Amino acid sequence: MELERLGKTAELARAAGLDVNAGHDLTVANLPPLARRIPYLAEVSIGHGLTADALEHGMAGTVRRFLTASGW
Numbered sequence: 001m002e003l004e005r006l007g008k009t010a011e012l013a014r015a016a017g018l019d020v021n022a023g024h025d026l027t028v029a030n031l032p033p034l035a036r037r038i039p040y041l042a043e044v045s046i047g048h049g050l051t052a053d054a055l056e057h058g059m060a061g062t063v064r065r066f067l068t069a070s071g072w
Contacts, residue, residue, distance in 0.1 A: 007037040014040060021045070028053060028069045035070050044070065 010020045022034060023045025035041060046066055054062040 003033055003037055006034070010038045010040075019043075025049070028065050031066065031069045032071070035072075039071075 013020050019042035020038060020040060021043040022038070022041055023043075025048070026034070026044055026046045027049045031044065031046070035044075050062055050066060053065065057065060
């Protein structure tokens with residue numbers, strides 16, 4: 001599964017002393033499993049997903065949705 005591959009790669013990067021970031025195609029639906037698998041994410045890039053979601057839910061609602069989804 002791709003999520004497990006991402007998690008193992010993130011573990012190797014962290015062990016090498018690197019911060020781990022995530023981005024591109026993150027959504028309210030796929031961010032929670034990623035954040036659970038890699039709980040030490042330093043940063044996520046959610047620009048496209050956030051903008052698209054805001055068209056339906058408004059910016060304030062979208063920010064709340066992403067914060068809830070991420071567990072932050």
